[in-house]
Amino acid sequence: MAEASHAQGIGGTFAVLLALLLAWEAAVWFFTPAPILLPPPSAILAELWSSPRYFLRHAGFTLWTTLAGFGLSVVLGVALAVAIVASRWADRVITTILVVMNSLPKVALAPLFVIWMGTGAEPKIAIAVMLAIFSIVADVALGLRSVDPDALALARVHRATGWRILWKVRFPNALPALFVGMKVAISFALVGAIVGEFVGGSAGLGHVILIAQGQFDTVRVFAALFVLGVIGTLLFYMVEAVERLALPWHVSQRSQHGSSPR
Amino acid sequence: MGLCIEVTGGGKTYASARGPVTALADVGLEVREGEFLSLLGPSGCGKSTLLRAIAGLDPLTSGSITLRGAPIDRPPERMGMVFQRDVLLDWRSIRDNVLLAAEFQGLPKRAHEARAMALLDRFGLGAFANRHPWELSGGMRQRAAICRALLCEPEILLMDEPFGALDAMTRDDLNLELSRIQQDGARTVVFVTHSIAEAVYLSDRVAVMSTGPGRVVEVFEIDLPRPRPLAIRESPEFARHVAAIRGLFSRLGIVKE
Numbered sequence: 001m002a003e004a005s006h007a008q009g010i011g012g013t014f015a016v017l018l019a020l021l022l023a024w025e026a027a028v029w030f031f032t033p034a035p036i037l038l039p040p041p042s043a044i045l046a047e048l049w050s051s052p053r054y055f056l057r058h059a060g061f062t063l064w065t066t067l068a069g070f071g072l073s074v075v076l077g078v079a080l081a082v083a084i085v086a087s088r089w090a091d092r093v094i095t096t097i098l099v100v101m102n103s104l105p106k107v108a109l110a111p112l113f114v115i116w117m118g119t120g121a122e123p124k125i126a127i128a129v130m131l132a133i134f135s136i137v138a139d140v141a142l143g144l145r146s147v148d149p150d151a152l153a154l155a156r157v158h159r160a161t162g163w164r165i166l167w168k169v170r171f172p173n174a175l176p177a178l179f180v181g182m183k184v185a186i187s188f189a190l191v192g193a194i195v196g197e198f199v200g201g202s203a204g205l206g207h208v209i210l211i212a213q214g215q216f217d218t219v220r221v222f223a224a225l226f227v228l229g230v231i232g233t234l235l236f237y238m239v240e241a242v243e244r245l246a247l248p249w250h251v252s253q254r255s256q257h258g259s260s261p262r
Numbered sequence: 263m264g265l266c267i268e269v270t271g272g273g274k275t276y277a278s279a280r281g282p283v284t285a286l287a288d289v290g291l292e293v294r295e296g297e298f299l300s301l302l303g304p305s306g307c308g309k310s311t312l313l314r315a316i317a318g319l320d321p322l323t324s325g326s327i328t329l330r331g332a333p334i335d336r337p338p339e340r341m342g343m344v345f346q347r348d349v350l351l352d353w354r355s356i357r358d359n360v361l362l363a364a365e366f367q368g369l370p371k372r373a374h375e376a377r378a379m380a381l382l383d384r385f386g387l388g389a390f391a392n393r394h395p396w397e398l399s400g401g402m403r404q405r406a407a408i409c410r411a412l413l414c415e416p417e418i419l420l421m422d423e424p425f426g427a428l429d430a431m432t433r434d435d436l437n438l439e440l441s442r443i444q445q446d447g448a449r450t451v452v453f454v455t456h457s458i459a460e461a462v463y464l465s466d467r468v469a470v471m472s473t474g475p476g477r478v479v480e481v482f483e484i485d486l487p488r489p490r491p492l493a494i495r496e497s498p499e500f501a502r503h504v505a506a507i508r509g510l511f512s513r514l515g516i517v518k519e
Binding site for chain 2: 148150151153154155156157158159160161164168169172175247249250251254
């Protein structure tokens with residue numbers, strides 16, 4: 001039943017999107033704005049259809065830097081959160097650095113990363129990490145901390161070591177928070193990758209948009225935006241699907257198990 | 263009978279925003295090897311604080327607690343504990359929650375699986391071993407928590423108002439089961455409660471505590487024969503014990519007639 005309602009939800013989303021595209025097409029046909037300002041959706045789809053390999057290649061680059069930045073953020077973010085929870089000293093140092101880093105506009109740092117790392121994938125991944133890591137660290141640290149004090153007492157009564165408490169109690173307890181952080185981080189990683197491509201390099205959808213803008217090729221700009229929207233949406237739903245598989249026990253996922261007999 | 267746990271001159275003072283608060287003052291208590299002893303008192307008398315100190319979780323600020331002569335400064339080996347809340351982990355099945363007691367100590371899970379299932383069967387939870395905590399009723403959850411505490415065959419079992427959150431009928435059931443398992447093992451139990459009837463029904467001895475500051479006032483011997491059916495609570499001897507303890511409470515001004 002839950003699966004059916006989930007499928008219905010996706011079907012509904014598509015219906016709304018299709019209706020919006022049709023309204024857009026009709027509006028362009030009716031008001032005939034200059035093509036350089038607003039092309040119709042049919043022209044955008046034709047543009048994608050005319051050079052699929054070009055868009056695939058650049059989308060692939062953006063996807064790879066986004067996923068690399070996201071993956072690194074998760075690994076580093078979880079490690080930093082563990083350090084923050086484990087030691088008051090680490091908490092002070094790491095939190096201070098993260099807050100300062102997060103209050104700087106990352107777009108302003110992008111040129112610096114190009115100077116340091118060149119114009120390949122590395123600066124894009126670095127900027128994606130800078131944008132995405134904050135939500136991972138903040139959410140996971142909260143999840144690791146908000147453990148039932150009685151559960152910790154129980155672990156201590158059974159003489160559990162700190163590592164065992166981390167692995168068997170704190171970490172599973174933080175998983176729902178990790179997924180909240182990951183859903184925010186995946187979108188931020190994509191933003192970071194595009195910002196990196198705007199600043200330098202010769203690949204990725206950000207680069208496509210920049211070049212097309214220089215040629216006033218509005219149709220191509222829209223085509224690249226369309227692909228970006230599809231990638232961003234798919235990445236988000238991918239994280240949500242993994243969450244459903246990983247947390248069947250969590251309150252937020254329980255509807256399909258029926259209510260408790262209490 | 264030998265001495266298991268001994269508390270001498272036990273005191274506990276908390277720092278609070280309004281200055282120091284004395285939770286326990288000059289507590290003296292002896293727990294004998296293999297007995298069932300209840301700490302009975304009104305809320306705020308420090309009975310849970312005393313139990314947590316015995317568990318080695320939160321040390322006293324003065325006095326000493328020894329286990330067979332050795333001071334308790336961390337949770338001792340072969341000890342189990344049941345809390346007022348069941349503290350089952352939502353992401354583990356009932357069986358895996360019971361096995362957690364072994365896993366925390368770094369003992370192999372495999373070696374304890376048979377005993378975990380035997381305990382669950384004994385407490386009527388055999389059919390629920392693969393269910394998750396949220397699928398069980400409050401009474402079943404607390405039964406699972408007791409199985410977890412008993413998994414590694416503890417010599418000392420500490421129980422902190424384990425049935426306080428349960429309805430009266432479930433509470434009767436669990437009192438009976440607890441009284442039964444007390445029959446078959448040489449196990450020392452320290453049980454915290456604020457129910458006089460529960461303390462008398464379960465215990466060999468009842469240590470009555472009072473507030474302001476928390477201390478042990480008097481220890482009652484409960485010489486009712488075992489096994490004890492639930493109906494023993496209607497017997498004149500049972501009523502005599504309850505009346506004696508209630509009399510002490512009213513002299514202390516804790517219950518008003």
